[in-house]
Amino acid sequence: MVTNGNAGGSRGDMKITGSGSSNGGAFNQVKIMGDAVIHGNTDCETFKCLGNAEVKGSLYAGSASCNGAMKVTDAMKGGTVKVHGEMRVASEFAVGVVNVSGELGVGGRMSAEKVKIMGEMRVNADCQMEELQVKGTVEVNGMLNAERVDIKLYGPSRLRELVGGQITVKKSMGLPPLLGKFMPGSEGSLTAESIEGDIVVLENTKAAVVRGRNVTIGPGCRIGFVEYKDEFKQDSGASVSQSAKIGP
Amino acid sequence: MNEDDLISKKELLELTGISYGQLYRWKRKNLIPEEWFVRKSSFTGQETFFPKHKILQRIERIKNMKDGLSLDELADVFSPSSPIESLSAKHLIERNIVTKFAVELYEEECGSREALSFNDMLTVYVLQKLLQSGEMTREEGKMLIAVMRDHYGALENKAGELVLIRKLGVPLLFLAESAERIYFDKDVKRVFRMPLAASIEELKLKLNETEA
Numbered sequence: 001m002v003t004n005g006n007a008g009g010s011r012g013d014m015k016i017t018g019s020g021s022s023n024g025g026a027f028n029q030v031k032i033m034g035d036a037v038i039h040g041n042t043d044c045e046t047f048k049c050l051g052n053a054e055v056k057g058s059l060y061a062g063s064a065s066c067n068g069a070m071k072v073t074d075a076m077k078g079g080t081v082k083v084h085g086e087m088r089v090a091s092e093f094a095v096g097v098v099n100v101s102g103e104l105g106v107g108g109r110m111s112a113e114k115v116k117i118m119g120e121m122r123v124n125a126d127c128q129m130e131e132l133q134v135k136g137t138v139e140v141n142g143m144l145n146a147e148r149v150d151i152k153l154y155g156p157s158r159l160r161e162l163v164g165g166q167i168t169v170k171k172s173m174g175l176p177p178l179l180g181k182f183m184p185g186s187e188g189s190l191t192a193e194s195i196e197g198d199i200v201v202l203e204n205t206k207a208a209v210v211r212g213r214n215v216t217i218g219p220g221c222r223i224g225f226v227e228y229k230d231e232f233k234q235d236s237g238a239s240v241s242q243s244a245k246i247g248p
Numbered sequence: 249m250n251e252d253d254l255i256s257k258k259e260l261l262e263l264t265g266i267s268y269g270q271l272y273r274w275k276r277k278n279l280i281p282e283e284w285f286v287r288k289s290s291f292t293g294q295e296t297f298f299p300k301h302k303i304l305q306r307i308e309r310i311k312n313m314k315d316g317l318s319l320d321e322l323a324d325v326f327s328p329s330s331p332i333e334s335l336s337a338k339h340l341i342e343r344n345i346v347t348k349f350a351v352e353l354y355e356e357e358c359g360s361r362e363a364l365s366f367n368d369m370l371t372v373y374v375l376q377k378l379l380q381s382g383e384m385t386r387e388e389g390k391m392l393i394a395v396m397r398d399h400y401g402a403l404e405n406k407a408g409e410l411v412l413i414r415k416l417g418v419p420l421l422f423l424a425e426s427a428e429r430i431y432f433d434k435d436v437k438r439v440f441r442m443p444l445a446a447s448i449e450e451l452k453l454k455l456n457e458t459e460a
Contacts, residue, residue, distance in 0.1 A: 128276045145272050165269030193294060198269040211258075213267060227258070247262060 011045075024057055041074070075108070093123075109142075120155075135172075137188070149197075153188025153204055160193050167197040167212075171204040171220060187220070254286060255300040264307045277319045279310055279326055309449070325452050334363040335455075340372070345454050350376035353386065357393045371396040373451045374410065374444070383440050384412060391421045399423050407445035413438050 011028040016036040024040025032049045040057045047061035051068045058074035065082040075092040083100040091108035098104070101118040112129040115121075119136045126142040135152045138144070143161040151157065154172045171187040190205045200212040204220035211227040219237035226232060226243040234240055255263070261271065274280050286297045306326070313322055337351045337360075346369070354372050355361070364372065375392055378384040384392065392410070400408070400423065409424045415436045424430075432438065 130276075145276055147269070147273060147276075163268065163272045165273065196268045196272075198267045211268065246258065 014044075024055070030061075047078075138190075151190065153190055155188050157188065157190040158192070159190065162192050162195045162197075164197050166199045167195060168201045169203060169205050170201075170218075189220070253300040254288075254297040255303065257296045257298070260298055260303060260307075264304070264311075266307065266311075273319070274310060278323045279319065280306060321456075325449055325456070334365045335369065336363050337361070337372075340364065340369065343454075345369075345451070346372045346376050347380075350379065353379075353389055354393055357390055358397065367396070367400055369455075370444070370448060370451055371400070374442070374447050377447065378440070378442070385419075388412060388419045388421060391419065395421055395423050407443060407448060409444060410440075410442045411438075412440050 011026050013029040013031070014022055014027045015029075015031045016022065017033045019035045021037045021039060022042075024038050024042040027042070027044040028046075030038075030042065030044045030047045032053045033051060035052045036049075036054070038053070038055045038057070041059070042055055042057065043060045045062040047059065047064040047066075049064075049066040049068060049070050053066065053069075054071045054073070055076075056073050059072045059076045059078070061076070061078040061081075063080045063082075064070075064076075064078060066087060067084045069086040070083065071088045071090075073090045075094070076089045077092075077094045079095065080097045081087070081095050081099070083098075083102060083104065086103045086105075087100065088105040089107065093106040093108065093110045094112070096113045098112050098115040098117075100116070100121070103120045104117060104122070106123045106125075106127075109125040110123045110127040110129075114131045115129050115133065117132075117134045117136060117138075120139075121134060121136070122139040123144075124141045126145070127140050128143075128145040130147045132144070132146045132148070133150045135154060137153070137155040138151060138157040138159060140159045143163060144159055146164045147166070149162065149164050149167045149169075151169045152172055153169065169190050171189075187204055190202075190207075192205065192207045194209040194211070195202070195205070195207050196209075196211045198213045200210060200214070201216045201218065202210065202221050202223075203218035206222045208224040209227070210217070210223050210225070213229045214231045215226055215228040216233045217223055217226065217235060217238045217240055219235045221235070221238040221240070223238070223240045224242065226234075226240050227246055228243070229245070229247050232243055232245070234243075257271075261267065271280070275282070275285070280303070284298050284303055286299070287294050288297055289295070310322060313325070317325070337355070340346050341348050341351060350372050354368075354375065358368075361368070371393060374396070375384075375389050378392070379386070379389055395410075403423075403425055406425060408426075410421070411424055411430065412419060412421045413432060413436050414420070415432075419439075430441075
């Protein structure tokens with residue numbers, strides 16, 4: 001079954017049930033139940049996928065939801081994105097609200113307003129958002145810049161730079177989640193080169209440098225150097241090689 | 249002014265009194281361009297530095313304007329690309345953005361036009377500024393118009409810089425996309441170096457003001 005969009009004209013719907021393909025184009029609604037490959041750039045108001053979808057090209061979706069696995073081989077832009085399962089975007093990912101339970105992989109830069117992840121987030125370049133909430137693991141090959149960052153660690157996380165307003169990193173408690181490569185007994189950890197924010201609260205974090213106005217270094221941390229302006233608290237279960245107060 | 253001067257992030261925050269949160273918020277909103285974050289290695293690992301003159305000026309401007317404008321509006325002001333549509337020359341004069349004199353000189357060179365694009369407006373605006381300050385003669389103004397018309401488009405929304413030199417009374421005007429420092433022989437008199445970014449900001453503010 002092949003469905004093609006009518007670019008420039010009135011927008012129809014694309015509906016693929018079972019197994020099918022399309023050449024992309026402009027649609028009102030795209031609905032995939034089963035397995036579909038879209039060969040070409042696609043622009044739609046809503047994108048729904050139950051099963052497996054691959055867009056060979058770029059995707060713009062006013063809102064996108066996926067239960068299953070979804071892959072975009074170029075950039076993806078749009079409004080809200082909701083994923084249960086797996087989502088991969090090969091280059092830039094620029095959207096509004098993101099909600100993922102499962103796995104999110106971005107090959108390029110990522111920018112969003114509000115992001116909530118249960119599971120795994122991997123971004124291969126810089127990443128920015130107003131609000132980030134993660135329960136699981138984060139891997140960013142660049143700078144993660146967000147106004148509010150809230151990470152609950154389940155498994156190993158890695159970042160180059162973590163910066164923003166309020167940064168909270170906590171170890172997990174209780175039962176391990178079902179997702180991710182989980183090692184029993186591990187509480188999760190974060191490794192970063194530098195962390196900078198106004199209010200920084202860390203647990204189980206390994207970082208060379210932490211800078212902030214109020215810095216709290218909790219249990220399980222190994223920090224090379226802490227620079228703070230107003231307040232610095234260190235848990236007895238943390239190691240900080242050096243700390244300095246700056247300013248008046 | 250040494251344009252190579254860099255300032256470390258720590259010094260910058262101390263000097264301006266802004267916080268990490270603010271700095272990174274402004275970066276997210278593109279008020280501070282990514283290129284200004286210069287990474288260099290130091291004894292603590294990587295450190296970030298900024299071009300001192302540019303960043304201090306920019307932060308001052310953001311601090312002054314942020315009460316009146318939203319961060320997104322501010323981002324438009326600082327962006328070298330322009331969302332502003334074209335305007336007629338008559339309109340620009342009525343709104344006191346440019347003088348009739350500058351427009352006339354421009355039209356003498358380019359012919360009279362219905363509407364001026366943002367780049368044309370910028371040319372007229374810069375022309376007027378330089379003529380008024382007395383740094384440039386009418387003849388040099390014509391050179392400016394030609395340079396901007398022929399080459400500014402190629403900069404593709406990068407700001408660039410205008411430079412005027414005179415040697416033995418012969419003026420030479422050029423548009424530089426990027427030049428940290430330029431050295432001339434001793435007979436050359438450097439009349440001005442004008443970064444276009446500041447004029448772009450001013451012009452956008454004026455266009456916004458009179459619209460509101």
